[in-house]
Amino acid sequence: MSTPFDPGEYVKRIARRLVVEFDDASQAGTPGLRGSAREHPARRQLERLLPGVAAVGSGQVIDSFGGVSRQEDVVLYERPWCPVFSINETPEATYYPCEGVISVGEVKSRLGSAELEDAFEKIASAKRLTRYAVKSGSPLGLPETVAFRRYGSPLTAQGTLDEQFDQQTKQMDQIFGFVLCGEFGLKPDTMLQRATDLWKRYPRSEGPNMVLSLNNGFLQPHNAPGAKLLTSPLAADSIAYSDEVHKGIGALLRLIALYARSGRTVEANHFDRYCFSPAAVKTGTRILLRAPL
Secondary structure, three states, X not given: OOOOOOHHXXXXXXXXXXXXXXXXXXXXXXXXXXXXXXXXXHHHHHHHHOOOOEEEEEEEEEOOOOXXXXXXXEEEEXXXXXXOEEOOOOHHHEEEEHHHEEEEEEEEEEEOHHHHHHXXXXXXXXXOOOOOOOEEOOOOOOOOEEOEEEOOOOOOEOOOOOOOXXXXXXXXXXXXXXXXXXXXXXXXXXXXXXXXXXXXXXXOOOOOOEEEEOOOEEEEEEEOOOOEEOOOOOXXXXXXXXXXXXXXXXXXXXXXXXXXXXXXXXXXXXXXXXXXXXXXXXXXXXXXXXXXX
């Protein structure tokens, strides 16, 4: 008789391996060794648990206006459309255009006050980058709006003014941010207060969507009147703490999968801005010589 397979336990083991292996990488002596150590099996296993549009890497997120994020432990980006600029195949010199980034995450073995503050800033540094969003006209003669598409698709939709892309006010138009740790380094009530203070410090569009400890539970934006956990801080009126450890990693993967399947970004041709200068994209090519056929 075969042993029953427990998918939930499998996911928990991957999460624990991810934490251990990132902790091992942080102990490496040089940036090159740290980069090599982060190419671990748990990251590949995580990728297999997510929708096929999501690929997993590490590095920095950039925008076409010159903005660069801090170094991100986990970068989930869309394939096949998102270009990846990697120098010597090292995470410390790998860059992902923000238009193709689904999620960023910080992984810690133990999350104390200093680590929490650092994680908030790293996530904010990616979420505050500006996706190239320009209004364009509608073939039906409707007002100009910012078109959008789903991750992984080249197809663009032109909606109404209410439907247009807006990364500042619409949660599914933003990069998803998370913090994953083995354990909290503070008591749960102290961690809740410290995290809430940090969520207040940053604009709602820049705060993480979830802080998860595999041993202690998780923190998530909350709406008190509706008694509902939210996927984003944008509409939250509070931060809630749950000690239901068994639900945490599953909830995090469901949220990441939700953003991978239903999240929105801008037109795929905006990636051209990274391969050519904005001026070169706008102007034609100078012809120096011609010969008749």
